[in-house]
Amino acid sequence: MLKEFCAENYTNIPYAIAKGANRIELCDNLAAGGTTPSTGVIEEVLSYAGEKSIPVMTIIRPRGGDFVYNDTELKIMHTDLIEAKKMGTDGVVLGCLTPSGWLDEEALELLLDTAEGLQVTFHMAFDTIPAERQFAAIDWLAAHQVERILTHGGTAGTPIEDNFVRLQELIDYAGERLTILPGGGISFENAQHVAETLGVKEVHGTRIVDLSE
Known part of the structure; x- marks a missing residue:
């Protein structure tokens, strides 16, 4: 089972x-759901994790709040993605939506084109679609x-177990095309149970x- 640790800055990464x-x-x-x-x-982080052969997925998100971004915010994201790619990040985590709650296809196409060669995770913006x-x-x-979708399978804050049925539907639908990565409310205490119940490897x-300690 692959355990992806969601880290705030460098502090806890070595441990x-x-x-x-x-x-x-x-x-x-x-506290705002993660920003760049x-x-x-x-x-x-890339230097330390690289020595340990641990891949790093860098989030590209200019602010907390919703996932509807204006042109200036998209320009910021584009620049941040270019910089992260130059530094050697293994992948990026991103997501952009329209006010109606659909994928912002134009913005995503620009970012995905820029991210070519990197792994891409679409983050929990998915849960607001x-x-x-x-x-x-x-x-x-x-x-x-896109390599994977990070999803809680339901409303933020609900127990992950409450969303197993929906997560299983998403996993079955995605099949081999991309990875559904469950997150939100998963800890070292229940990770094995979640993975076994859903048949996931991450x-x-x-x-x-x-x-x-």
Whole structure:
């Protein structure tokens, strides 16, 4: 089972890797759901994780709040993505929506084109897409070579177990085309149960490994 540790800055990364984290999602400002970390943080994390052969997925998100971005915010994201790619990030985590809750296809095409050669995760913006359109969103993202979708399978804050039925529907629909990566409410305590119940090989969380002494 691959354990993706959602990290805020550099602080806990060495310890998380020592405790069994196999991949890092690198963020700043987790209180706002995660925003783009500074170039200094990205550089240090890539250096440390690289020595341990641990891949790093850098979030590209200019602010907290919704996932509807104006032209200036998209320009910021584009620049941040270029910089993260130059520094050698293994992948990026991103998501853009329209006010109606559908994928912002134009913005995503620009960002995905720029991210060519990197792994791409579409983050939990997916959970705010209306449920009846989520299968179509999987089709679009799979067709555009997005590697995985990070999803809680339901409303933020609900127990992950409450969303097993929906997560299983998404996993079955995606098939081999892309990975559905469950996250939100998964910890070292229930990760094995989640993985076995859903038949997944990857799980995600801020407590995916035990950081206590």
